[in-house]
Amino acid sequence: MFDSLGAFVPNGNMTFEGAGEGPLRGYGFAVKDIFDLKGYVTGYGNPDWASRRRPSKEHARVVADLLAAGAMVVGKTITDEFAYSLNGQNLHYGTPANPEAPGRIPGGSSSGSASAVSGGLVDFALGSDTGGSIRVPGSYCGLFGIRTTHDRISREGVLPLAGSFDTVGWFARDAWMLELVGRVLSGLDAGQQVEAAPSQLLVAEDAFELLDENVRRAFAPHLERLEQRLGRAVRVRLADGLQDLAEGADLFRTVQAYEIWQAYGDWMSRVKPKIAEDIQQRLDWASSVTQTQMEEAQAKREHYARGLRLKLGGGAVLALPSAPGIAPMMNAKAEDLAQYRMDLLALTSPAGLTGLPQVTMPLASFQGCPLGLSLMGGADSDEKLMAFVRSFAGGEDSAGEAAPLMPF
Template sequence: MQDRWNAFMPYPDVDVGNASTGPLSGLRLAVKDLFDVAGYPTAAGNAAVLAASGIRAATAPLVQALLDAGACFVGKTNTDELAYSLIGGNVHFGMPRNPRDPDLIPGGSSSGSAVAVAAGLADIGLGTDTSGSIRLPAAINGLIGWRPTHGSLDNRALRALAPSFDVPGFMTRSLEPMDAVMSAVGMPAANDRPISILIPADIFETIDGAIADEMIASIRSAVMPIRKIDSISSFSLADLAVAFITILQKEAWESNKTLFEQAPEAIAPDIAARLLSGSRLEDWEVREARAIAKLFSGEIDRLLGENVVVALPTLAMSAPTRDAEPESFAAFRSACVKLLCLSGLSGCTQLAFPITDCAGNISLSLLGARSTDRMLVYVARQIRAE
């Protein structure tokens, strides 16, 4: 397969069997190089991890479930180093190229899976989402991106970053295959109760006004009750982001402490710096952050208790160019985490999708209560009129 987008890891091809028939028959599957696949190493975007990996003897159960449903494996994909970035770069294996706009970053950390799907090299991109690593590259590449309810999918044989937030997730070019994937991995069908959409004013006020207006107009096109609210939480977005980053950095350090201590020179400086920040956190800081997460999760449970979904912008600002300065990447990451952290802190499901018939590349998201994943596809269909 020609891969001028640098979506895939440069591994020799190995035959990975799949069922000849099934609900995903005919769909090509690209797998982020955090999941074990028999016959392949697992590098997690790091050369030292690759060198120590060896060839895996067994396939991650989630990947196997997709193969058993008929999906055809086409390769393991590039990822940001240790899945610890939202940009899409990698000093060891290079940055995949965004097929929609080669001047822009592809987004990460599921960069290769997003690019493979956007370039038409795969139909299903399997990735992971901790702080937005499915939703952000999906938005930048014009894809559907699904962050499942936390804990709902099998995460064995998947390299961890921050277990409190890590989830496997998927990207597709349209809603139909996404719904098929959800069904194949065991997500319950949507119920037929009336659904209402909340539009939180404080969140939409943080983005460009013209883009916010297009999003809200698109939401209003759905034949569903819509209600504006001031806010979804008693906490500010900034305070929620600080709590999220505190927990993320602490757990990322714990997940990668051994690698850092054994081969610090094998980790890119920006990734190493974030790991070190996690190592320096005090226990009281982490306890306080977890307390905020618990309170916020309770607020969201009460808000979404009556078949309600919340509409959100997927991204806080436009993606930077791939040759931007590190300060631009840091500003983009910081701004986007304020929106992307909401589903991580609450454990709720989120679906990102591009708005059709609008100027530019605009991605809207729906945040739903735990286990309402397929309901989000139904609502997205009404908004997109698919």
């Protein structure tokens, strides 16, 4: 396969045929380079890591499940180093193109997967989401993407970043494909129906207040459509239980950093791999986070999570921006990207802190570039959330019924 987008790792044409029949027969997918593929090294976006790893003995569980459903692995895609960035830039392997916003970053860390789907190289792609690594590139590249409920999809054979936040996710250009992959991975039978009617629409008004006024206006007609479908929205504060959304980002960063250093600190200190400057700075800070700081942040996290889970526990969905704006330019200054990262985390941290599922939808645009609108649901509402997204964003027939799901 010709990689016109720089989306795949060097020599990343690692193909595996799927089963002879199944709901995903005929579809090809890409795999972020944190998922094991049998016989290949899982490189984690860093040559020093890859050179010290042996080829995987088995496929990651989620890869095996997709192959069993008939899908074909097309190759491995670039990730930001150690999946510890939201930009999509890789010092060693380059920056995958953003087909929907040329000259702008694709978002990370599932950068190559988003690029490959957006550019039509594959039908869907696996990624991961710890602090926004599905939702952010999904928003930047004009894709549907899901961060699943924490521990809902097996992470066996997937390199961890911060275990209490890590989730498996995937991208698709179409809502029906997003749902079809979800049905396979959730083990739903072909004829099994999923309720697609949330009980209530909530809108995170403080999340929208973080946006530029012109960006807010771009979201307005889509929020109005949601209200037409679900009834008048209840405005809520996403930061309830916190001082503000920035505090949530700080809690996330603290717990995440501690978990990362516990997992990789010894290896980093011993090997001293060559790493991009911004990621190295993050790791240096992670090494300084104490257990006491982590425990204090974790206690606040649990208090906050209880409140948000309660809001969404009765079948409601919460609308919020997937990102604070369109993708930054490829040549943006490092200090500007660092500040933008903090704005991103203010929006993406709530799902990580609570372990709740969130789907980004490519509905809005600004200055000709995509803007993702997200819906967050209650714990384990993944299938209901995807079913609603398909019926809402995937098209309606003239009678107002949801467009039929592609043959399962």
